[in-house]
Amino acid sequence: MNPDIVKERQNASFDVQKLTYILDGGPEKTKRRREISLVLNDPDFDEEDPNFLSRSERYEQAVRKSAQMILKLREYGISDPAEINCYKSVVRGNFHESLGLHYVMFLPTLYSQCDQEQSKKWLPLATSFEVLGTYAQTELGHTHLRGLETTATFDPTTQEFVLNSPTVTSIKWWPGAGKTSNHAVVLAQLYTRGKCHGLHAFIVQLRHMDTHEPLPILVGDIGPKFGFSEVDNGFLKLDHVRIPRENMLMKHVEPDGRYVKPASAKLTYGTMVFIRSLLVGLSALVMAKSCTIAIRYSAVRHQSEIRSEPEPQILDYQTQQYKLFPLLATAYAFSFVGQYMTETYYRISGDINQGDLSELPELHAVSAGLKAFTTWTTNTGIEVCRMSCGGHGYSRSSALPDLYAEFTPTCTYEGENTVMMLQTAYLVKSYRQAKAGEQLRGIMSYLNDMEQRHVRAHPASARPALVDINDLSDLVESYKLRAALVESAAKSIQQELQKRRSHEDAWNNSAIDLVKASDAHCHYMVVKLFTDKLSEIGDPDINLVLTTLAQLYALHGIALNSGDFLQAGLLTVPQMQQIPVRIKELLCLIRPNAVALVDAFDFPDKVLSSVLGRYDGNVYENLFEWARRSPLNATEVHESFHKYLK
Numbered sequence: 102m103n104p105d106i107v108k109e110r111q112n113a114s115f116d117v118q119k120l121t122y123i124l125d126g127g128p129e130k131t132k133r134r135r136e137i138s139l140v141l142n143d144p145d146f147d148e149e150d151p152n153f154l155s156r157s158e159r160y161e162q163a164v165r166k167s168a169q170m171i172l173k174l175r176e177y178g179i180s181d182p183a184e185i186n187c188y189k190s191v192v193r194g195n196f197h198e199s200l201g202l203h204y205v206m207f208l209p210t211l212y213s214q215c216d217q218e219q220s221k222k223w224l225p226l227a228t229s230f231e232v233l234g235t236y237a238q239t240e241l242g243h244t245h246l247r248g249l250e251t252t253a254t255f256d257p258t259t260q261e262f263v264l265n266s267p268t269v270t271s272i273k274w275w276p277g278a279g280k281t282s283n284h285a286v287v288l289a290q291l292y293t294r295g296k297c298h299g300l301h302a303f304i305v306q307l308r309h310m311d312t313h314e315p316l317p318i319l320v321g322d323i324g325p326k327f328g329f330s331e332v333d334n335g336f337l338k339l340d341h342v343r344i345p346r347e348n349m350l351m352k353h354v355e356p357d358g359r360y361v362k363p364a365s366a367k368l369t370y371g372t373m374v375f376i377r378s379l380l381v382g383l384s385a386l387v388m389a390k391s392c393t394i395a396i397r398y399s400a401v402r403h404q405s406e407i408r409s410e411p412e413p414q415i416l417d418y419q420t421q422q423y424k425l426f427p428l429l430a431t432a433y434a435f436s437f438v439g440q441y442m443t444e445t446y447y448r449i450s451g452d453i454n455q456g457d458l459s460e461l462p463e464l465h466a467v468s469a470g471l472k473a474f475t476t477w478t479t480n481t482g483i484e485v486c487r488m489s490c491g492g493h494g495y496s497r498s499s500a501l502p503d504l505y506a507e508f509t510p511t512c513t514y515e516g517e518n519t520v521m522m523l524q525t526a527y528l529v530k531s532y533r534q535a536k537a538g539e540q541l542r543g544i545m546s547y548l549n550d551m552e553q554r555h556v557r558a559h560p561a562s563a564r565p566a567l568v569d570i571n572d573l574s575d576l577v578e579s580y581k582l583r584a585a586l587v588e589s590a591a592k593s594i595q596q597e598l599q600k601r602r603s604h605e606d607a608w609n610n611s612a613i614d615l616v617k618a619s620d621a622h623c624h625y626m627v628v629k630l631f632t633d634k635l636s637e638i639g640d641p642d643i644n645l646v647l648t649t650l651a652q653l654y655a656l657h658g659i660a661l662n663s664g665d666f667l668q669a670g671l672l673t674v675p676q677m678q679q680i681p682v683r684i685k686e687l688l689c690l691i692r693p694n695a696v697a698l699v700d701a702f703d704f705p706d707k708v709l710s711s712v713l714g715r716y717d718g719n720v721y722e723n724l725f726e727w728a729r730r731s732p733l734n735a736t737e738v739h740e741s742f743h744k745y746l747k
């Protein structure tokens with residue numbers, strides 16, 4: 102064990118294990134997670150570091166691993182979805198699995214959109230993996246749902262739908278598992294009796310069940326990408342492909358071609374809402390991994406000098422702390438927001454299943470906004486962590502390049518982030534409702550008293566100082582009032598409308614304000630949820646260290662967005678000048694606990710797959726060991742010497 106890291110652990114002021122329990126949701130859950138993690142010792146999962154493999158080899162290794170996972174899950178009798186998730190996230194490490202889409206989109210779509218008869222047919226096939234599925238929605242030319250071109254036209258004479266990609270732009274593009282899957286949920290515009298009824302989901306067989314040869318359908322892999330090398334993102338061109346009427350999910354078309362309207366057309370979009378909710382938790386996980394790597398490495402890396410003494414640990418540089426500790430605070434904040442998002446998703450989708458759709462718009466708005474907010478922050482954060490590790494962060498051995506490459510598409514897929522932020526229509530609507538005197542419920546209820554507060558652009562000097570920067574509840578309150586930026590967005594739309602612009606143009610001309618409002622709303626939610634969580638934590642040592650992190654998170658956010666807080670008159674200029682001073686004090690308070698705080702995330706070394714983030718801190722000898730395994734070192738003299746240089 103590296104002596105620096107041993108010393109760091111001795112300095113901790115709290116019980117790491119107890120904090121792990123809080124993150125997991127209780128000691129029993131930690132125990133079970135650790136039991137499941139023992140799968141890492143299974144030699145059947147021994148594999149080559151994907152960084153040393155070609156794309157095709159990586160895909161093959163991933164398929165083998167996916168198949169192994171299925172067999173092992175059966176062997177160990179793991180069937181609880183949360184446990185399956187835990188098991189998979191351990192085995193997957195920092196990469197995706199080739200059957201990922203089957204689990205995260207195909208199966209959930211079947212579960213939520215099959216009627217009884219369809220469930221009876223498709224669920225046994227899909228859960229036994231005879232049917233391997235993908236989710237084919239995006240097209241070469243469009244992702245906007247109303248713009249999708251693939252059609253499904255009902256033919257009452259044969260009781261079939263005819264699926265067609267009439268143009269190049271309508272070819273399905275991106276769905277994972279182009280080579281792996283034999284079925285797809287295809288999203289297509291439904292036509293019956295000559296009328297379009299919008300987007301609906303259909304099950305389409307793509308490949309022969311025994312030979313895996315494509316049916317008369319053009320299907321394949323779209324080629325190498327920035328990351329996602331384990332995944333065969335695919336293309337799919339359908340040329341008048343016929344499927345039985347029964348393959349339409351939720352069966353909206355009667356045998357005579359009559360269309361039966363669903364309770365809400367948006368139920369078809371349910372799987373996207375599910376994944377967006379999951380991505381909030383994934384952001385927390387990846388932020389936590391990145392911080393673990395960068396902070397452990399910073400504790401064992403010595404460089405340069407502060408005084409004329411032996412080289413200090415780089416974690417002692419104030420600038421290093423300023424890069425990493427706000428991200429550490431973010432990892433904790435997002436962990437609690439992830440828990441909230443999961444609970445909210447299951448609560449509201451439970452109601453939806455019972456026929457109560459009243460909270461569907463809120464679930465959509467919250468999941469879209471938090472997905473965008475957390476993935477954007479994490480995306481930037483991973484790169485800060487990588488840079489904070491200097492040159493060694495650039496090596497794939499650090500895992501940080503892989504974390505970035507695998508994570509960054511979360512800002513794009515499942516709804517491009519700006520587009521998701523623009524789903525703030527809901528916020529503006531809520532604001533208008535509140536202004537009209539309606540009492541809002543839930544997370545939007547803070548808008549109820551906005552009118553009384555009159556938070557607008559005021560000269561700071563004209564307003565009383567509302568905020569004690571050392572008081573977390575005051576900080577939450579100021580974030581809440583800043584979220585009144587939605588008022589500016591609503592006003593901008595109003596002004597545009599007064600210029601006789603159409604509603605659509607008024608909307609587009611206010612889009613920057615809308616995205617800002619959405620961002621402020623999400624930021625408020627995160628600060629509030631983090632603070633709320635503290636009241637549940639009884640252990641005084643843990644409460645203290647998490648309170649310090651929550652204060653840092655809140656103050657750092659204010660420092661980054663000082664213009665908003667000043668403009669709204671929520672803080673005065675002298676208070677603003679106090680914030681960097683307080684942030685520096687908080688960095689000093691966090692410093693002795695930094696390693697313990699990342700240890701509490703409890704990532705096994707094999708899951709982190711990072712030489713820099715090793716638990717024992719023995720970085721240098723293992724960097725050397727890793728480099729020696731590079732395929733270029735397989736022979737002492739590379740064949741290119743003989744071919745070209747000699």
Ligand SMILES: CC/C=C\C/C=C\C/C=C\C/C=C\C/C=C\C/C=C\CCCCC(=O)SCCNC(=O)CCNC(=O)[C@H](O)C(C)(C)COP(=O)(O)OP(=O)(O)OC[C@H]1O[C@@H](n2cnc3c(N)ncnc32)[C@H](O)[C@@H]1OP(=O)(O)O
Pocket residue numbers: 193194195196197198201202205236238239244245246247248277367370371373374376379380383387461462465503504505507508514515516517520524526
């Ligand atoms: C480093 C990594 C380490 C480890 C990771 C390892 C493994 C990860 C694996 C698992 C982890 C867990 C999670 C990750 C999961 C998977 C990752 C793997 C693969 C990636 C899969 C990606 C799949 C996809 O991308 S599928 C395609 C997704 N496509 C989109 O999201 C399209 C985006 N566009 C839209 O959603 C819509 O077009 C729109 C919302 C922008 C607009 O809607 P619409 O077209 O209908 O138009 P409008 O008229 O504007 O809207 C009408 C009204 O409807 C409301 N609305 C819209 N959507 C919804 C909804 N879903 N629910 C409710 N209401 C909705 C809208 O607000 C309008 O309302 P109004 O009142 O009328 O104004």
Ligand SMILES: Cc1cc2nc3c(=O)[nH]c(=O)nc-3n(C[C@H](O)[C@H](O)[C@H](O)COP(=O)(O)OP(=O)(O)OC[C@H]3O[C@@H](n4cnc5c(N)ncnc54)[C@H](O)[C@@H]3O)c2cc1C
Pocket residue numbers: 202236237238239242243244245274275276277329334510513514515516517518519520523
């Ligand atoms: C790794 C990966 C996996 C994927 N897996 C799947 C899958 O399994 N199944 C599937 O169906 N799809 C999948 N996708 C596709 C993904 O869902 C889309 O890429 C995503 O929805 C974004 O759409 P787009 O690529 O068309 O971007 P565009 O919408 O073209 O975005 C380009 C730019 O235009 C801007 N823009 C677009 N519309 C607006 C607007 N209304 N207002 C303001 N700005 C706008 C965006 O902000 C962005 O800056 C995957 C994508 C990736 C990268």
